[in-house]
Amino acid sequence: MASPFTTLPPELLLHVFSLASSHRPTAVALSLVSHWVRNHVERNLYHTVSLSSSRSLLAFIASLNSKPHAFAHNLVKRLSITALGPISNIDEVLKKCTGVTSLVCGFSVPSYLHCARSLKQPIAPPEITTFRLPIAPHEQLLIALACRDGIDMSIISPLVTHLRFQLTPATTSESMARLRELSYLTHLAITYRHGLHGNVNSIKEMIKPVLEEGRLKVLVIHVTGAGNEAHRKEIEEWRTGSDSTLEVIDSTSTSTQKCLGCRPHTLIIAKRAAAAVLPQWEQGVDIWDISFT
Numbered sequence: 001m002a003s004p005f006t007t008l009p010p011e012l013l014l015h016v017f018s019l020a021s022s023h024r025p026t027a028v029a030l031s032l033v034s035h036w037v038r039n040h041v042e043r044n045l046y047h048t049v050s051l052s053s054s055r056s057l058l059a060f061i062a063s064l065n066s067k068p069h070a071f072a073h074n075l076v077k078r079l080s081i082t083a084l085g086p087i088s089n090i091d092e093v094l095k096k097c098t099g100v101t102s103l104v105c106g107f108s109v110p111s112y113l114h115c116a117r118s119l120k121q122p123i124a125p126p127e128i129t130t131f132r133l134p135i136a137p138h139e140q141l142l143i144a145l146a147c148r149d150g151i152d153m154s155i156i157s158p159l160v161t162h163l164r165f166q167l168t169p170a171t172t173s174e175s176m177a178r179l180r181e182l183s184y185l186t187h188l189a190i191t192y193r194h195g196l197h198g199n200v201n202s203i204k205e206m207i208k209p210v211l212e213e214g215r216l217k218v219l220v221i222h223v224t225g226a227g228n229e230a231h232r233k234e235i236e237e238w239r240t241g242s243d244s245t246l247e248v249i250d251s252t253s254t255s256t257q258k259c260l261g262c263r264p265h266t267l268i269i270a271k272r273a274a275a276a277v278l279p280q281w282e283q284g285v286d287i288w289d290i291s292f293t
Helices: 008-021 025-031 035-047 053-064 070-074 087-096 109-120 171-182 200-212 229-240 277-282
Strands: 048-051 077-079 102-105 138-140 162-166 188-191 216-224 248-250 257-260 267-270
Touching: 035 048, 035 070, 035 162, 048 053, 048 277, 077 087, 077 277, 087 109, 102 277, 171 200, 188 200, 200 229, 216 229, 229 267
Parallel strands: 048 077, 077 102, 102 138, 138 162, 162 188, 188 216, 216 267
Antiparallel strands: 248 257, 257 267
């Protein structure tokens, strides 16, 4: 007996494949059915790419090398690179995926910049050569090794509107102040460990120059820690905003969201960091959704 699929119009079949391929394992299975099916599920298959090992990095490059030149630019829109290397391959992936709108960086920034500058072979000395990423995503998340040595503006897209990073012992007030150079930044998320940088007021002083620019609409604070009483009090300090540095414009006894005294007002959301951000990003969770945060 003939398969019922043979009686369906192609448009309906494509719609079914499109819905089914939103589940990545299903998309991989469908890509093995036929060339015709694979060509129509690749959009979902390559839309979000997470490269967590050198093996996946090299396999992804091999796959892109078998595709048309504009394939990666047109299809890869969300890219995560947490593989340690090879650094030259990370640079190659970034140069191929120029259409990325959301980028997660989890590799060593100094190593990448050293490699990228050497490959570029600038005429001017490295210390006066301005380096920028080969792509310009609007959302960028810096995690793990990308934050270990502090904030380096060279790794941040000048067009970024949504930026998330981790505070580390290497993060300085000077590097935080340079975030003012990001003219399009409207959403900022900061993760830090309880007690790492002194008290809440110390961190507020670090981010004060960014808030004073008046462009920031949302500031999300994630505090990691053991969840003890001191940890809970630190989160509550962010929520109440009782210091004179960041005046509370609107507050209620139950709200976890506050408007800070900047013009226009900046909404601050503070909570305990309960889960790793990468799995959320891979699942398509909107970390900027106020109801979720």
